[in-house]
Amino acid sequence: MDKATVAVFDFDGTITTRDTLPLFVDFVKGRGAFALAMLRRLPALWQYGIDRLGGKTADLSSVKEALLSPCFSGIACDDMQVTAQDFAAVVDGCLNRRVMQALRTHQEAGHQVAIASASPSVWIEPWASHHGISVVIATRMAVTDTGGKHRFTGLFEGANCNGEEKRRRVEAVYPREHFRLVAYGNSRGDYPLLRYAHEAYLCTSRAITPFVAAPE
Numbered sequence: 001m002d003k004a005t006v007a008v009f010d011f012d013g014t015i016t017t018r019d020t021l022p023l024f025v026d027f028v029k030g031r032g033a034f035a036l037a038m039l040r041r042l043p044a045l046w047q048y049g050i051d052r053l054g055g056k057t058a059d060l061s062s063v064k065e066a067l068l069s070p071c072f073s074g075i076a077c078d079d080m081q082v083t084a085q086d087f088a089a090v091v092d093g094c095l096n097r098r099v100m101q102a103l104r105t106h107q108e109a110g111h112q113v114a115i116a117s118a119s120p121s122v123w124i125e126p127w128a129s130h131h132g133i134s135v136v137i138a139t140r141m142a143v144t145d146t147g148g149k150h151r152f153t154g155l156f157e158g159a160n161c162n163g164e165e166k167r168r169r170v171e172a173v174y175p176r177e178h179f180r181l182v183a184y185g186n187s188r189g190d191y192p193l194l195r196y197a198h199e200a201y202l203c204t205s206r207a208i209t210p211f212v213a214a215p216e
Contacts, residue, residue: 003180007106008170008193009099011117011124011138013186014203018094024123025071027087028080033071061160068120068141073154077143080122080152088127099184099203106182107132116170118162118189122152137161137169167192184208 012019022034072080106113114135115128121138128136142157143150159165170193174181183190183197186204191213194200200211 003178005106005109005111005180005182006114006174007103007111007182007184008114008116008137008174008197009103009183010185010187010190010193010203011115012119014184014190015096015099015103015115016091016094017096017205020091020094020123021068021119023090023094024084024087025068027090028075028083029071034067061156061162064118064160065154065156069154071154072141072152075152077150077152081126084123085126087123088130091123091127096203096205098205098208102184102201102208103131111182114170114174116161116166116193118160118166135173137166137173162189164192166190167196171196183211185211 009015012021025034026032103113112135113133114137115124115133117124117136117138119138120141121136122141124138125136128134139159139161140157142153142155144153161169166189170181170183176196176198181197181199183194183200184203185191185194185200186202194202194211195213201208202211
């Protein structure tokens, strides 16, 4: 029996031509909010850069969480959902046309399409739903119940969905032995997933090219 084909797309820089995280922060908190959050977290960003240059293990996840925490902490989930629905139109304004054509081709062929992203699922899921995509494997924001109202804490629920974590999560849903995986990505954070897939592509605004596995 032939395996079902699943096409897994990275989101930022693959489906989109821009990083949607700063776009969403500014959409929620106002123009310049992301830049202000970056300024407030300069020491953490500086230390991350020093660790990377020094060959140390650098935790980008904690830096990303520190950036997002003051932006989303305390926001009601219902309010965020409405905002995320509105934000889908912003995402539509920065799509990679070549990648979207590949995505549509998979859908027309009857393949399942999924998104795997390091960005939080909160603003990816509404956009994905509008485009007929029901599976989003992404970083999740933690939620707390405050007097019967669910609010975001600003922290992650689990690990940042990037690199090996992204591959592990995709593997948990779509094991190679049961599915034929076609993966699309644009950065080193996608390489573990691209290596795992049966067929993989690197995407830019100019071209989609077969992925040639680089050394670990």
